[in-house]
Structures are given as C-alpha cells and as structure tokens.
C-alpha cells in the first residue's frame with residue numbers, strides 16, 4: 433500500500449435546499465452575482481479556456497467580464513463576454529481567484545442560461561441540442577446490459593407509479 | 598461490511614458496460630453493499646442548460662428517485678452528475694443523503710483494495726488529467742495513488758493538464774480537442790507511455806479514437822484495477838470505435854435490431870466514426 437498521503441476526501445453532506453426548484457436557484461445566483469461582482473477580472477485572467485484562445489487572450493479582461501455582467505442584466509453583452517460564456521468548460525480555476533463570495537464558474541453558467549433565453553430574457557444565441565440523447569442511452573443499455581440489469585438498475589420505482597405533477 | 602450506498606451511474610456510462618460491470622465487481626469484492634442506479638430515470642440534467650424546464654424536471658425526478666433508493670450515501674460515478682448534485686440539485690431540492698465520488702470511495706478503501714490487486718499489469722501509463730471538477734476533492738491525485746497499488750504498473754509523471762473538467766465539453770470545440778490531443782500524445786510519447794489512462798467515461802469515449810487510429814492505447818483505470826484482480830473485460834466500445842462504419846456488421850443483425858437500425862445509422866455509427874485528433878492538421 434502506498435505510504436503517500438493525500439488530502440483526506442471530503443464527503444459532501446448535502447444541506448437543506450436554499451430555494452425551491454432549479455430556475456429559482458439560477459435566478460437567485462444571478463442576483464447574487466450582480467450584487468457582489470466588482471468586475472476585477474481575475475477570473476478571466478486565470479481561465480485556461482480564455483487564455484488558450486488567441487482572440488480571447490488578447491481581449492481586454494475588464495471588457496470580457498463587463499460583457500458577462502451585461503448579459504446577466506439582460507443586455508446584449510460585449511462580443512468578448514459572449515465568446516467567453518460559450519467557451520467555458522468549467523475548469524474551475526477561477527473559483528479560488530475570486531475575492532468576492534461568488535462563484536465565477538456559476539457566473540458563466542448562469543450567463544449562458546440567460547443568453548440562451550432560459551430565464552425570461554431574449555435569447556442571444558442558440559445551442560445545439562441532441563434529440564437522440566436518451567435514445568442513445570437506451571440503445572447502449574440494450575447493447576451492454578442484460579434485460580435483468582436494465583430492469584433492476586435503470587427503472588426507478590417511481591417510474592412505475594403515476595408521476596408527481 | 599461498510600455502510601450501504603447507492604452507486605449512481607448517471608446516463609452515458611451505459612455505453613461502457615465493461616466499465617459498469619467492473620465497478621460492480623470491485624464494489625462487491627470490497628464488500629460494499631451497493632444498490633446500482635442509472636439511466637434517464639436518474640439523469641442529473643447537467644447538459645440541459647439550454648432547456649431549463651427539462652433540466653428542472655430531471656433534477657426533481659432524480660432527487661426524488663435517489664431519496665427513494667433509501668440509502669444515506671450516494672456514490673457518483675460521473676463527475677458531471679456529482680457537480681450537478683452539489684451545485685444545483687441539492688440546493689434546490691431536499692436530498693437526505695451524503696454525496697461522494699467513486700474515486701473517493703476506492704481511495705478510502707485502498708488498504709483492502711491493495712489486497713485484491715494480485716495480478717501484475719506490466720504497463721507504463723500516463724494519466725489523462727483535467728482540472729478537478731471539485732476543488733475540495735483531489736481526484737486525480739487519488740487516482741494516481743490507487744493506480745500505484747497495481748503490481749507492475751508504472752504511473753509516469755505526466756504534467757499536462759487538459760482544460761475543462763472532462764473531455765465532453767471539449768468535444769464541441771474541435772480546435773481545442775485537436776490541440777489537447779496533440780499535447781497529450783506528444784507527452785505520452787516523450788515519457789514512453791504504453792497507454793493513456795482515463796478516469797471518466799466522457800474522456801474515454803472521445804480518446805478511444807486515439808487508440809482506434811493506432812496513435813496511443815487508451816485504458817480506463819477501472820478496467821486496469823479489474824485486470825489486476827483477475828477479472829478481464831474486453832473494451833467493447835473500443836471495438837466499435839475501431840470498426841467505425843463497420844460496427845454494424847460487428848454488432849450483427851440481432852443487436853442491430855435491439856438498438857433499431859435507423860438510430861444506429863443516424864446516431865451511433867457517426868459517433869463511432871468521430872475522431873478527436875488528426876495528426877497532420
């Protein structure tokens with residue numbers, strides 16, 4: 433057995449819900465970010481996806497963050513801001529570099545949700561959705577699992593009952 | 598016997614039945630009572646930000662179904678599911694369970710796991726690393742420690758960390774994927790790696806294209822652990838990927854019928870033919 437030690441694992445003890453439902457959560461995050469973000473742009477400067485793209489790396493960091501904040505305000509945002517939002521791959525390097533009590537990773541995600549028109553604002557871009565997402569999951573289950581495993585592992589008891597509204 | 602857990606697969610790992618079965622075998626050998634759940638009834642909805650109504654419904658249903666599984670500990674296979682549960686679902690729905698990633702569980706049980714790893718796996722490997730999906734879980738460091746338990750296996754220093762937290766998000770950005778694969782292959786060759794080891798199915802699915810084209814063998818860490826335990830699983834997705842358009846013949850008429858020919862042609866065969874890297878680009 434290895435004698436090296438790592439940081440002890442953290443089991444997330446999940447707390448009680450802060451709000452009711454996913455939309456309410458993203459809306460609340462949107463308001464929190466707008467209240468706290470100072471547009472210092474430290475998150476942008478450490479982002480491997482932004483720095484890995486020649487056009488974004490050459491962009492003015494403040495302009496990029498301002499664009500994201502404008503999207504959250506329901507405005508068009510700057511081209512740099514919109515490009516950064518669409519490029520975010522959730523590396524999460526930004527998290528430790530934000531001096532405010534907010535998550536820049538969540539900021540970019542909520543900005544994408546807003547820009548996709550999912551929180552009541554006009555859509556700024558469209559994302560390709562895979563219409564076969566679940567068809568493929570079911571197909572692969574039929575290829576890789578036994579019928580008994582499919583029944584036991586993938587059919588939730590609730591799926592056999594009437595759905596809650 | 599340790600605390601009973603719900604082993605939450607998520608959806609897309611069902612492409613890799615060998616990985617799923619190897620995980621179940623390992624948990625059983627570790628005497629962990631694991632109730633296995635996965636597929637669309639347990640979809641986290643993380644990929645549905647462009648359809649928030651659908652995402653909200655999935656979050657509600659999955660929180661309900663995992664609660665109904667009745668175990669105090671949910672162990673996620675998928676980093677995307679884990680992140681969505683932590684960041685979104687648990688903050689907007691009651692859960693009533695604790696959450697861990699499978700790597701954490703294996704790491705916690707590494708003493709017992711080491712006793713099960715009896716067969717030599719003579720291979721020099723490079724770990725495919727991203728940024729950890731949760732800064733509080735040093736996941737890649739844990740995988741390194743776990744792999745170091747396998748007799749005969751050498752884990753090379755690596756050093757390159759791919760952007761993002763998994764390859765699925767990069768797959769929608771071909772230039773990023775191309776650059777990432779180029780650096781990965783170059784580093785693996787520089788260090789004399791005999792294989793690249795993936796942690797997540799999202800990376801495995803994409804990077805198997807490197808193996809299929811003969812650039813670099815790609816193995817999932819769970820299959821290496823199983824092999825060291827004396828359980829051999831063939832990586833069937835690799836055979837489909839290698840066959841690409843020929844996967845239909847490989848599957849045979851019975852399995853093609855089970856999937857549906859139209860879906861196979863429309864969605865599965867293009868996926869098998871997709872490649873993450875063209876070396877001459």
Ligand code: SF4
Pocket residue numbers: 468469470471472473474475476497529530531532534535536539
């Ligand atoms: S999210 Fe944080 S790091 Fe980024 S600009 Fe706002 S305050 Fe600065």
